[in-house]
Amino acid sequence: MDPVKITILGSGSALPTKNNFHASQVLEMRGKSYMIDCGEGTQIKIRQYKVNIARLDNIFVSHLHSDHCIGIVGLISTLAMLGRKNTLTIHAHKDLEAIMSPMINYFTDDDSFKVIFNPINPSKKVMIYEDKGLTVTTIPLKHRVPSCGFLFEERQRERHLIKSMIEAFEIPVKDLKSIKKGADFIDKNGFLVKNERLTTPADKPRKYAYISDTLYTEKIISQIEGVDCLYHEATFLEQDRERAKETFHTTALQAATIAQKANVEKLILGHYSARYKDHEPFIKEAKKIFDNTILAKDGLRFEL
DSSP: OOOEEEEEEBBBBBBBBSSSSSSSSEEEEEEEEEEEEOOOTTTHHHHHTTTTOTTTEEEEOOOOHHHHHHTTTHHHHHHTTTTTOOEEEEEEHHHHHHHHHHHHHHOOOSSSOEEEEEEEEEEEEOOOOOOOOOOOEEEEOOOOSEEEEEEEEEEOOOOOOOOHHHTTTOOOOOGGHHHHHTOEEEEETOOOOOOOHHHEEOOOOOEEEEEEOOOOOOOGHHHHOOOSSEEOOOOBBBHHHHHEEEEEEEEHHHHHHHHHTTTTTOOOOOOTTTTTTHHHHHHHHTTTTSSEEEEOOOOOEOOO
């Protein structure tokens, strides 16, 4: 089974630091790349960490605060200079097109590739994208502006053929496709061979949930239940819980509580406020509730 890879390009919040740039990630699955948010400095981090974006055709923007989308124009300008040809689709609140189209047109002086804006409604749970490998669904959040997370769900793969059984029953190549999809087989003597004798179960589809800027909300739990990995913003520590509430953000302890209640496999904390120079208290706070927690950092790569 091909690995699902995620590279965190930026793990900071509104005020970037030298170690924590604005929010951005790249998810690689089944030969394609998908970008989640694109804050300032994203293209610098792409080059620094040698992230392959040759097959990057979609950018998903959680909300229209500058630390999550201001890097898009620069990235598009660079892609144009590099001679990109493929269409790039940006999935975001409808206002982003009005904001960015004039800048893209002004700073990109050729039309080597198309940029398409797909307007989404962050307040509703909707599947906004699908291809042969995965689907992407919005996760409504509670922030100062319309905001949503994203659930990336791998499509169900086909069952695995048991080579020895395929040979033993002399099954023609033309029947293998339907067998992998779950069909039984009838041999030349009319004998029914159940699919369970010919195949083993398909690999479990992998799921990744990205929860950006939000107040603590348990409404997301049913949607992220059991995901392989949850990235959840943790802008503040519990000692600054009131500040988190005022700014519509979450604490590390609250993020861990969501992970526990949703029975996720792994939790990654990120989007730290620049007020904190040391991030170890975040991991200590979260592990009180959910042990399988790690800290995001710029350049972190992991697999589902």
